[in-house]
Amino acid sequence: MIRVKSYPNGIYGAVTYLVYDDISLEGALIDCTSSVNDIEKEVKAENIKLKYILITHGHFDHVYCLSKMKEKFPDTLVMMNKSDMPLLNQVEVQCAMAGVEEVKLPCIDGLLSENSKNIALGQNKIEIIETKGHSKGGVCYLIDKYLFSGDTLFKDSIGRCDLFGGDYKEIEDSIKNKLFKLADDIEVYPGHGDKTTISYEKKYNSYFGSMI
Numbered sequence: 001m002i003r004v005k006s007y008p009n010g011i012y013g014a015v016t017y018l019v020y021d022d023i024s025l026e027g028a029l030i031d032c033t034s035s036v037n038d039i040e041k042e043v044k045a046e047n048i049k050l051k052y053i054l055i056t057h058g059h060f061d062h063v064y065c066l067s068k069m070k071e072k073f074p075d076t077l078v079m080m081n082k083s084d085m086p087l088l089n090q091v092e093v094q095c096a097m098a099g100v101e102e103v104k105l106p107c108i109d110g111l112l113s114e115n116s117k118n119i120a121l122g123q124n125k126i127e128i129i130e131t132k133g134h135s136k137g138g139v140c141y142l143i144d145k146y147l148f149s150g151d152t153l154f155k156d157s158i159g160r161c162d163l164f165g166g167d168y169k170e171i172e173d174s175i176k177n178k179l180f181k182l183a184d185d186i187e188v189y190p191g192h193g194d195k196t197t198i199s200y201e202k203k204y205n206s207y208f209g210s211m212i
């Protein structure tokens with residue numbers, strides 16, 4: 001069974017998720033925003049074997065603690081989509097624009113796309129869904145019935161499309177034609193804010209919900 005823990009204390013409330021399979025104890029982090037010591041404690045307490053750090057997209061608030069986390073867990077593989085590398089490489093500029101202390105970035109160990117295979121936690125495959133619109137290389141990760149939606153889909157809302165690489169038509173296509181095609185009972189864990197479900201967002205999302 002997959003377990004999910006949330007750490008919502010990043011800049012702008014950006015969330016890090018610790019997700020693991022309670023049989024094999026293989027785990028991953030989705031983004032690295034804050035709470036490095038708390039996450040380290042939890043990983044040790046539960047005996048989790050952290051395999052991956054999966055980045056949803058290249059905005060500074062989602063990778064703010066990546067370097068510190070990689071120092072704590074040097075054997076993890078940091079993975080992201082290639083199309084957001086230009087954004088990630090501008091992280092100092094992003095930090096300067098936001099007026100926060102610059103972050104040091106570790107190198108990315110591997111690139112992911114929808115064709116990536118053999119990414120798994122125990123028996124649970126990790127499916128990569130490319131969802132551009134908030135940025136060019138944004139992805140969602142589907143593990144069992146849990147979707148980690150980064151800044152593409154939020155509870156009742158969607159990610160901004162006015163930042164570098166953003167495009168409203170693209171996010172509309174990603175959400176309506178990819179995420180809303182997933183099973184209704186999938187739980188959605190966004191990069192900011194509360195969790196939701198595909199079924200709820202299909203009905204009530206303020207941008208694309210059928211009941212709005």
Ligand SMILES: [Zn+2]
Nearest residue numbers: 057059134151
């Ligand atoms: Zn973002």
